[in-house]
Amino acid sequence: MKQAKYGLILLLFLMVPPVIELSESIMSIHMHMQMPLLGIAGMLMVPYFKEKFPRFFEKWNANGIPGILLFMIIIIYWLFPRTMDEALTVPYVEVFKFISWPFLAGVPLRDSWGKLSERAKGIFLIVIGIIYTGMGFLYLFAEDQLCNNYLVIEQRALGWGFLFIALSILLYYAQDKLIDHSKYE
């Protein structure tokens, strides 16, 4: 249960007002650091939930598909430029961010990942890779300012950030497919 404790500490740390302010002051940090860290906080709490509600996850997320779909829905929702803006200006959207990332994205991701077949994992990685590439190009080439609260230059940086994350995900996928680990391990 130590993990869950660390997860909770991380979540609380991210909710300290100055930390929120700092992590939301730069667009890339907001989207590529704060949000994933919230997800990680949730992931750390999975063993706790599994112990508390052992049957729930087995029953309702037997093959991992509902969990991974929920994860996808949450991250796609947070990809809309609008939600980024509203997280800054509308309090309940901000609250939703702090609930949805850990509990509706982080928790189902970790629970589902082990249950998914190799094929499903592959498809998942490719889909995320493609979405992120798309978002990268969108932010890089959008002429307009997509988020009213951030400068266009930050938007460009975010675009490059998306491309690098997509690259990392696709490289991960490629190494998993191309390198036959059984040859080495």
Add this chain to the structure above:
Amino acid sequence: MKMHRFEEIWLIFAVVIIVGSMVITGYQAFALGMGPPSGKEVIDPQKVDETAPFDNPGVFEVGDKEYEVVMTLQAFSFDPGEIEIPAGSTVHFKMTSKDVVHGVQIVDTNVNAMVPPGHIQTITQKFDEPGEYLILCNEYCGTGHQLMSATVTVK
């Protein structure tokens, strides 16, 4: 990974050191306004002499005991080379380089900043104690680097 109990305590201690120093740094930078010099303005380094305000470097009074020093750095001198201000003054330095990368440091104060060409660096310092302060270049800029200095006289 199984962890030794002392090891875990030690690692928590490590995290506390790191997070603690982050908190202090962040508090000083963002709450007390003691952040490092981070001028964001840019300038054409080949046209410094023609670009305001650097076409007229010098010391300008901008308020009560408040001065702006517009300064250019070049191998191997500061312009203006002598600054005189009354004790208790707050001085806003606005600096740029005409050639290579220089660094500005005022001994016995917290003024310490890089001044690369193309960028305008800003830093503010309050001078309470009367005396003569040495301004020196602390980034190697050529043969005469050790000669590059100026003074602030606080009266």
Add this chain to the structure above:
Amino acid sequence: MESAVNQSFVQKTSERTMKFLGTNPKDAKLSLTFFAVSFVALLIGGFLGLLQGLERAGVITMPAWFDYYQTLTTHGILLILIFTGAFLIGYLYAGVSHTLGGLLPKVRKMGWISFTLIVIGTVVVASQILIGEASVLYTFYPPMAASPWFYIGLVFVVLGIWVAAFGVFINVANWRKRNKGQHVPLFSYFATGIFILLFVGTLGVTYEVLTLIPWAFGWTDTVNVMLSRTLFWSFGHTLVNVWYLTAVSAWYVAVPRIIGGRQFSDTLARAVVFLLVVLNVPGGFHHQIVDPGFSEGLKFMHVFMSLSIGFPSLMTAFAMFAMFERAGRKKGGKGLLGWFKKLPWKDVRFLAPFIAMATFIPAGAGGIAQTNFQLNQVVHNTLFITGHFHLTVGVSVALTFFGIAYWLVPHLSKRVMTPLVNKLAIWQVVLWTVGMAFMSGAMHTVGLFGAPRRTSFTTYNESAQALGWDPYLILVAVGGTLLLVSVVMVVCIVFHLMFKAPKGETEFPVAEVEDDAAPTPKWTERWSVWIVLMIAVISMGYVIPLVDLVMNAPPGSPPFKTW
């Protein structure tokens, strides 16, 4: 049951060690050649260091045909690039050969190609400095422009390093294919991590240098100053951690064996390696805390990224002392600190790395302090920084390297170190420590008073403040003198061990795991995953500033020659 399996695994490994391992003689020649270059670089670099110390203290004045800044440039490049670079390649190649049962013939050939490229590069670079065309210091910040050949020489050095890196990758991959289901020996795991870090860390600076070459030739008009500077530091600080990781490899692998102990934890050691590899590259940004062009929020994020590198180092600190305690207690050390006395203090192979580790405590603490904004602003570009890296590189890394050389060189040359030479070596280590204490201590202190680094003798027109620094600068010169004596000693001992010492067998110390150690998890070996994570961390750190520097760039700067 599990421990029984482990036991037999351990036995098998040690049998194999006896039968097959031991550095192949052809590989020994390669490593010894690297060492020869490394220690010659140390001798010349150290000598120039003393000249600098003397000039800075106002004792001598260097002639115009080889002035202070030429000395400084040569000192930096010889010690920071060549001494450490050649040493680490020689050391890692010997270790890989030893732990993996010899280098593949093609990898050995790559080793020689790497050697040739590095030597050519060094000669080209040095010639440019000597003729006064490249007094730009080892950081070569544009728009100060050296002769294009200086940069071309650097490209050769980097290419040499890359060839060496890929040699190790090929050898390790080959071994893994032949030894399915086994963990790569810890030493080779370190070597893999170090070379991955070195390769990725040099990518940015290589790009920088490739933009500087056409600019120095006059084919392009201007260069983006801040972009170059940022790319340089993405490399500069990584390099520091490459040496550090090299030193740490000896702490984990060799030192426990020397003191008659076992490895503390194989998993922890491997975790330290991949954490340092993954987290490292963005760490260099803290060299730019007082630079213009970056917002404070961004700098603050980088304070975090830099400090996170401290985490694996603190893990190492724990592992080392836990390992010492266990070894000391096994030898009968009693009470809270009784084990401490049982350590082999009279063995230079232990004493040198021990002082190195102990020094890393204040050195690391200084590093953590400097990473924070306000403290950084106090010491940035003062002699404090010079003092800091003479502690980290000059003591923690260099003393570990000496300690390694004292067993690795005789191991490779099939000779032994006599007790008399051991005693001499202990004196060398002590002298080095005292010399550095004087020099680095004085530098730290006078740096806090505001004395700038990289500056020739000056009183700034008899400024009262500057005159107050002089006594400390004399101490720097005194320390430098002691250090030069120590350098001469170590070079003599190393060449003695190479060619003159009595014939015999010296062990390549490789510590074994504890009998009851938990097996190391398989995931530690997935380098492909660590590399992906590394790319993700680097992009987090560098995308924001680089996009900003490129898109908001001021007009570039033409080349300047100010010396």
Add this chain to the structure above:
Amino acid sequence: MSNKKRTTISTVIVLVFGFILFYIGTDGFQAYTAETVRTNALIENSPKFPEVTLEDSKKRTYPFSEFEGKYVFITFIYTACSDVCPQLEVNVAEVYKNIPEKFIGEDIVFLSISFDPKRDTPEVLEKYRSYFNSDGETWRMARINDQEELDSLLNQFGVIVIPDEQGDFQHNSAFYLVNPEGYLTDVLDFTETDEAVEKVTEILEKEAGDTQ
């Protein structure tokens, strides 16, 4: 119930939840950026133009009610701007040219408001005006000297202005149409000049028809 069935059920629940979330989050799959949300809300709420004092390029000072009884075609700019504002004003000029001349000055006036009063003095505005062939009468350029008034206007019209650290501003841009009673009636995409001309002309003609 078997786990398989349950999993199917939870998949459906998740999908429905996703649909609802996206539906609410995008106002029924319409607004993916906060800018669209803002314009939609503005048109819906049609706020009244607050009482502010303008100083134009001819150094005349007057309250906004000066324009009562006429439509006002408004843009927000600052003259030091190097990218969007010139384009914005070129497009205003395009609209100005294409609206039937009989309405200009009579039923509609054009107004470009600077949100950088410090640098945009009447002299600067006078010079800037000439770049776009604005006559300074039927198409005026003005600044608002009172920071409080300016802020309240920007706030009401949802114009977000973020100063960056190089002395420039990042801001959103659109054409704003205020009716003779002083209420905002429409926010138009500034890149679609033809559409704007059509729409404004239609409104003006309708108005003219009503009064006759």
